[in-house]
Amino acid sequence: xxxxxxxxxxxxxxxxxxxxxxxxxxxxxxxxxxxxxxxxxxxxxxxxxxxxxxxxxxxxxxxxxxxxxxxxxxxxxxxxxxxxxxxxxxxxxxxxxxxxxxxxxxxxxxxxxxxxxxxxxxxxxxxxxxxxxxxxxxxxxxxxxxxxxxxxxxxxxxxxxxxxxxxxxxxxxxxxxxxxxxxxxxxxxxxxxxxxxxxxxxxxxxxxxxxxxxxxxxxxxxxxxxxxxxxxxxxxxxxxxxxxxxxxxxxxxxxxxxxxxxxxxxxxxxx
Numbered sequence: 001x002x003x004x005x006x007x008x009x010x011x012x013x014x015x016x017x018x019x020x021x022x023x024x025x026x027x028x029x030x031x032x033x034x035x036x037x038x039x040x041x042x043x044x045x046x047x048x049x050x051x052x053x054x055x056x057x058x059x060x061x062x063x064x065x066x067x068x069x070x071x072x073x074x075x076x077x078x079x080x081x082x083x084x085x086x087x088x089x090x091x092x093x094x095x096x097x098x099x100x101x102x103x104x105x106x107x108x109x110x111x112x113x114x115x116x117x118x119x120x121x122x123x124x125x126x127x128x129x130x131x132x133x134x135x136x137x138x139x140x141x142x143x144x145x146x147x148x149x150x151x152x153x154x155x156x157x158x159x160x161x162x163x164x165x166x167x168x169x170x171x172x173x174x175x176x177x178x179x180x181x182x183x184x185x186x187x188x189x190x191x192x193x194x195x196x197x198x199x200x201x202x203x204x205x206x207x208x209x210x211x212x213x214x215x216x217x218x219x220x221x222x223x224x225x226x227x228x229x230x231x232x233x234x235x236x237x238x239x240x241x242x243x244x245x246x247x248x249x250x251x252x253x254x255x256x257x258x259x260x261x262x263x264x265x266x267x268x269x270x271x
Contacts, residue, residue: 050129068118068209069202076212081121090122094135097158104159105166111176112162114213115183118206124154136161180207 044050067081076082085091091113098116102109119137120126132139133151138160143151148160165179171187172178172195181197182190184206189198197207 067121068206070205076216079209081117081209082213082216084121085117088122090124091117094122094154094158097155101158101162105162107162107166107169108214108218110217110219111214112158112165113217114210115161115165115180116158117213117217118210124157125152133157134161136164138164177207177211180210 070080073079094116098112099109101107102112116122116135119132120135122135124135126135126137127133128137130139133143134157135154136157138146138148138151138157142164143149143160146160146163148156151157151160165183168179168182168187169176172182172190175195177197178190178195181203185198185200185203189200189203190196193199197204
């Protein structure tokens with residue numbers, strides 16, 4: 001019998017170990033404990049162990065579906081999923097499909113990308129111990145509900161997953177966090193807890209992590225601050241945009257006349 005027990009800091013090394021071990025082609029069982037540690041074995045030791053991989057060697061990607069339940073680090077860039085995506089070509093590879101079905105289902109592409117990142121680390125062959133499959137981790141019942149016949153097919157998977165996510169957002173009146181909780185734990189669980197995020201540690205961690213990736217994929221927000229200056233004009237300050245022209249001698253920002261005209265539209269003296 002081969003047994004592994006990992007902490008978040010050694011998870012990738014453990015994935016490599018499982019890949020290289022003689023038993024790597026055998027079934028692989030495991031579970032995630034309350035501290036976020038992943039325990040692996042090549043047989044079902046007790047009721048906690050579920051089948052992760054059946055006779056396959058690509059254990060690192062198969063385990064990616066459980067990485068979302070690891071304790072979140074202080075910085076998103078330290079999360080194992082984030083580091084994995086930096087080396088994966090799949091974010092760019094599926095950009096077109098994400099944009100297509102996000103538009104079709106009135107979703108922001110950044111949100112869809114965040115869900116895919118957390119659900120599967122962008123691995124289309126990912127399978128969870130509970131049988132969720134593919135990029136957006138569709139369980140068989142959800143896949144059938146949305147007409148997805150091949151959940152490992154990226155196009156079918158993203159189409160079904162985005163339709164489901166759209167329905168959840170509508171169901172919970174636009175509350176994105178409740179929709180994400182429903183995506184993870186099921187809409188029934190959210191409703192049973194009075195339309196609130198269920199008190200499941202894994203679901204609460206999931207919602208937080210998706211929102212972090214959502215913000216990451218959205219990019220920095222541009223905030224426009226206006227204030228009057230002594231010249232009677234209005235200064236617009238747009239943080240983070242260092243390449244914009246500024247008024248000569250000004251500390252920063254664009255100057256507009258108070259009536260909306262440009263600074264030079266009424267002559268040098270502004271008359």
